[in-house]
Amino acid sequence: MLQQPFEISGLALLAPTLLLGVTALVLFLIDSIAPEESSSALLSGVTVTGSLAALAAAGAILVTTGGDPQDLYGGQLVVDGMSLFFTFIFTSVTALVALASYDYLEEFRYKAEFHSLTVLAATGMTLMASSNSLATAFISLELASLPSYALVAFLKNNRGSVEAGLKYFLIGALSSAVFAYGISLVYGVTGHLQFNQVAENLGAAGDGLVGVLGVGILMIIGGFAFKTASVPFHWWAPEAYEGAPAPVSAFLSSASKAAGFVIAFRVFTVAFPQATAVDLGIDWVLAFQVLALVTMTLGNFAAATQENVKRMLAYSSIGHAGYVLIALGALTGSADQALVLGAGMLHLVVYGFMNTGAFLFIALVEYWGVGRTFEDYNGLGKQAPVACVAMTVFLFSLAGLPIGGGFLSKIFLILAAANAATIGTYVLAFALVVNSALSLFYYSRVVKAMWIEDPVTDLEVGGYPTGLYAAIVVAAVVTVLLLPGLGLFSGVAFDAAASMIQ
Amino acid sequence: MAGAFDFAPAIALLPFGSFVVALFLGHLMPKRGALAGIIATVGSLLLSIWVALTVLGGETYNEAIYEFVAVGDQPIQFGLLLDPLSSLMLIIVSLIAVLVHVFSLGYMNDEGETGLPRYYGELGLFTASMLAFVMSSNLLMAFMFFELVGLCSYLLIGFWFRRDGPPSAAKKAFLVTRFGDYFFLVGVVAVFATFGTAQFAGPESFPRLAEAALAGEGEATLLFGLDAQTWFTVVGLLILGGVMGKSAQFPFHTWLPDAMEGPTPVSALIHAATMVAAGVYLVARIYGFYALLPTALAVIAFVGGFTALFAATMGVVKREIKQVLAYSTISQYGYIMLALGGGGYVAGVFHLTTHAVFKALLFLGAGSVIIAMHHNEDMWEMGGLKEKMPVTYYAFLSGSLALAGIVPFSGFWSKDEVLFETLIHGFGSDGGIGIALLLAYAMGLVAVFFTGFYTFRMVLLTFHGEPRSDTARDPHGVHWNVKGPLAVLGVLAATVGVINLVPVHTFVPAVPEYLHDWLFYGPEGLNGTYYEELLHNVAGVDPGYPLGEVGTMLASAAVSLGLALAGSALAVALYRGDSPVEHTDRLGSAKTVLFNNYYQDEYQVWLAQGLTMRVARGADKFDQGVVDGVVNGVSSVSLLGGSRVRRIQTGIVSNYATLLTLGLVALLVGIGLMGGWF
Amino acid sequence: MVPIQYYMMLSAALFCIGVFGILTRRNALMFLMSVELMLNAANINLVAFSFQNGNLTGQVFSLFTMALAAAEVAVGIGIILVLYRNFSDVDVTKATTMRW
């Protein structure tokens, strides 16, 4: 199917992305009209509305097209079940973060900039989900990254925030350079950037260029590893998540990670099909297995003994990146690839809610000014039971207990590893078990602090901010509902995965 | 028309009812539940007599009355087996129970004890369990009630739980018998595994199946690749474990002397006449099985003979009256075992009967003395009670003569038959069993001497001479409720031997041998005739008469009576007079050994506390240190690893870049080498 | 015509110089410049391969890369500015308030 550029249907298909872009512009507009007195409610409202509109548009497109792939701009972009699925994640997270920012940003200037940067990053992420070419992938990745750098360093008088921004930016710049170089090598061997054409020309590597192609592919992996906070490109993550304003941490660790994964899924299933790559001697599945193993282990082990809750969540976020990498590491020839990919997608959707919720709870605690260590959380459950129940839901769901969708999605990942049934994937499965146990340990440290420990000092929470509470409660409710209701997504996820695998 | 058998369940249910009533309503009733118990046990006694009469009419009963569970064709049922043996035992048990209930009025109520509803409740439960045990139609049901009487024994020994002694004795009693019951339980499941049934009677009963299997017919699952004879012997010996525990046979006898911590009526009922008899009764009950197994028989006889002698020697030096009786009980049950093992089925049951009577009598007599002595049991503090309490004295004397085996008291007849049967079967049987029986006989014979000695030592010290303490000079009087049972039993102890005057019958055939006939002509497969055939055909146990039938009998009787008299005479010689003195020092080093009961308690306590507890503590250390240590170690190592891993996040972004590059290069090299890029 | 290998060697060398710069320089600006070197190494590759493969895709993409590099520098300079404001230094190893 040949699509003409700017054809009306094409634009409609890109409605989520466009809506987000327009929202960002509207925010700029509001800010430029009334730079000093722009109200938090208005800005948050616009952002939430824009995100939800994009979400609704994605849903509508999914219903209309049934998830069939629709090429745009000569195949540079594609709108299919996968992209719409992830658009759902991005827009939901954006909406939640924007809702929470209503209170969080109340004291700050530059609210509009904050919101528009968030929305711009989300725009980039939706484009990443639709990218069907290494070029668009690179551009959209940068579109998602650049606002993120600024967001992390948003508290420009806060040393932590600035340091976080610096580290994020430096590692990010390095990674994008590696990524770009990898793209150039792949382009050199195959002569194309569009995924399906890359796949068709992979065979060209046969005459002595395997090494070049292989190095290129591994460097591309590096680019994704940065975005998903995977080893060895994860270095920025602990500091960035810790130093950034908590809503930004939520946004980055949930949405940005998902964006990295969606593009990785697409590249490695469409552009470098496993069978062809392995025939050539480029066993990227093995590479992902190694990365998954190291990433989840490092993330969880480092998280286990943290004193700072936010940093613990940051490391746990690395651990979860490792879990989802199983979805790539288990894409062996023996696996039911739709099952494997779908499992990763489902984990990301659940993770989008539970992890966002957890970081938003941190935002709430920062809002109260309670403190950052585990001990500071002691006895919080008595003061703010609703929020603490929600946090408990998030944490246990992250740990893979059946109080939220995280339980199912995590065991689906184990299932995926078992399904692939190679030694490597079994190692991954058991590593996940061990790590999961460890994660249960450190997540429950927070729970213990909130519910079991007695407060060290007289604890007084300062108010019950509506926006933050609303966001947290919504995230919690969705997390819980995703346990019985994961089926709503599983159909889309597995269909999308299956259609991409062909 | 409903006959006796239809009411048979009530024999056990009546005392059970009294248990419930006494326990829950006893505190509202006059006499605190004793009446309920008496009424119930009298009812049981009457019903038992009715059943016995019906059995006498030639009927027997062997029916399942309650299905415990059913799986396929192997149901587990509760049934009643009412035949001569069980109906005899029913009468004994219910009779003694009635008397003990009455006696308790004097011993417990009149002494102002508290907790009487519990006491009578437990007595009721015991009686019910014991009666149910007696009527059991299969081995499992027997085991179950066997355990329940053990429970009641535990509860009653520990009746005075506020003191330190009784609970400890109760625990020991339960534990030691439990040790035997372990073997019994293994035996029960082995019987099920082997035969698929545990029925006592009928063509599908396990003794009959065993017989068929030994004859090479029928089906029995033999385990461990053993041949039928060996495997059945193993099973038989396993069951024997329970028997030896309950009947206090060596080496499981240690609990019984301690059990005297319980109230004396309980000792009379449980630890003399009935529960202790449960063990040997069981052997008699499945005699059709043991009669197939010469090795098992030899073991039974040998254990019995040894225990008879062993316990009798310990009884010689005891100071407390109940202790003497306890060792005497152990010894007497040794005789019963000796009889059963020696092929004397009737002799065993006969001695069981007479012993139940005279030992219950002796205990109740001792109880009467104890009441009089304000619960002082030391015989060296007594003396001269003969004049103060004549009824007790004469009854006690009757029991003592029976115990010592002095003609014509009941004990003489039964003990004589026990020894005689063992002797002739020892002579008549070839091979190992013959020798074993003769050895056992010899031990039993020697024990007769000691029996006579300790019996009369006890009588003399208690009743004769001058009172040796103030309480003995002014004893507490006893009422009719004590004297009545004593009188009944005193008469019985003297006369009950008439039920089986075998020697007399030999000379004067007109004199009946009721018990012999009663047991020999029971239902098919359950009677003495049949057992004799089995002994002859399968086990190779036959009678032999070195001096001719009559001559042997007379010789045997003369020897045993002579020894009994000799023992008694020695006791009289040593302890007569107004102020007898202790002669134990003459025993030299043997005295210490005897006072310490051959150190049997010591090694058993060491087994339980020294060895087992040490092993347990070792296991606990191992568990805490190694098994749990590994678990905690894994967690510590993980956390330590975690705190190390996080150190690589140095905070310096240049290091990050370095590590990032190194990581990427390592990945490139690794995957490249594997893919053969270079 | 210059063989493609030469371009690749050039770009690889450039890339390595960039990496070396990142690993050794502590000045944030030098860090940025090194990244630019690496990006330009990619650009050389793209253009060369574009020429080699006979399509314009690579060249067009290299234009995008340049633009993005510029944007990246803009953001980067901003961050370096606030870094200087907070830490009074542009030494990237000085900002270590968060670690482990």
Added chain:
Amino acid sequence: MLIEALIGVCLLGAMLTFVAPDRVAGKLAAGISLVPLVGSLFMYATFEASGNALFGGETMFGMNLAWFELASYQLSYHTGLDGISLPLFVLSTVLVPLAILSAWTPIQERQSQFYGLVLFMEASLLGVFSALDFFLWFVFWEAVLIPMYFLIGVWGGPRRKYAAIKFFVYTNVASLVMFIGFATLVFALGDSVGSFGLPEVTQAIADGGLGSVAGVPGETIALVSFVLMFIGFAVKVPVVPLHTWLPDAHVEAPTPVSVLLAGVLLKMGTYALLRFNFTMLPGVATDLAVFIALIGAASVIYGALLALAQQDLKRIVAYSSVSSMGYVILGLVAYTEYGLGGATFQMVAHGLISGLMFMCVGVVYNTTHTRMVGDMSGLASRMPYTVGALVAGAFAYMGLPLMAGFAGEFFIFRGAFASTVLPNNGMALITGVAMFGIVIVAGYLLFAMQRVLFGEFFSATDYEVREAGVHDVAPLIVLVLLVILLGTAPGIFFDMIVTATRPILDNVGGGGEAAVESLGSVLGGVR
């Protein structure tokens, strides 16, 4: 439908209790927990299904709805009760109200949360015993951990945090290991099964659907997944040497929680062993019978020895649970009617008895504020009813006939002794040795009773010791009566259990001969 209604009542009740004020929470929860009790008794009364749910037998009171699709697998919401699960279902509904009653005295803080969590746990427990689809079952299975963590962690003793997290992590790891095992098994079935429904999987395996995967033969896969699942469930049971979480959890948990932990939670492990390992993979089970039987026997003896060495009453009872559950393992591996039936029956029996024992110890603790054997004696004179119940419970634990424990143990002994899964009557030998546990159990219980209950009254703590209140003693009496009822009429449950275990035995086929020749293949298979 009824199952769902009852679970729903529990969940709604949990929420309601959670928001209720503390002073009514206990009574409210007790009231709510009566609904499932009545419901399950109604189920028992009207139960007429026969056969095993996993072998296509009829089930009752459940539902079967499509839940969602997992790639090519259909996950369903499938529940139902058969003769194995109904007794355990009833056991749960019986123990929860009693546990709630026994909580009235000791639980004085954060009551509404406590009772809410208990009801939440009941919902999960009911789910575990009724779910017939693997994922649904696994949700309930893991959901039990959450309330348990809080119940131990918040209301527990001095080391509660350690105990709670240990329990939490240990059992969670085990569950996931088990999950890997089951997933492996299902995937090895390939296209022959399109769902994770337990009946479907069982049927597919029985039909010989286990093929080789990636060159690994089906037998090896079965072996591996059996071992993984066994390890997973063994932690829950718990089987030596995976038991060390249990004493800590029990000692620290408040009484009502110990009751549920010992009474129901441990049974989840053996229930799952029966449902998964021993039903689905009988071939492997018989191949490995010697190891499993030895593990069972080791649990019995070792657990009993450990109990003997303890001074804390709760620890004694906790280790006895390890010992008792060892019998269940023996019964399961026997593959005889009495063995399987007895094992299932013993689950119920031990649930009641251990619940009773923990409650008694709890009442003693509420009064004396100590559980150490040396710290008190002569309680019998001060609290006769409690001591009476304690004595009854202890004797039930020792396997006194006409009490539930004896029935269960005897069935197991009988079944295991006659079992032919091992050549040369190995099972008889192992059973015979394991039976020695009945002596040790008597030993430590009698010693403890003698020292604590009898003798002169003495208490090292300065509290007034007197008989506990009605709502403390009533549950004890009820449990004693239930134990006696089940002991005198085991057919109440045994009959239905046997109908449900029969298909398992039919599936094993001529277990005996097959097993003898399979010992060789074990060694081959393991290699």
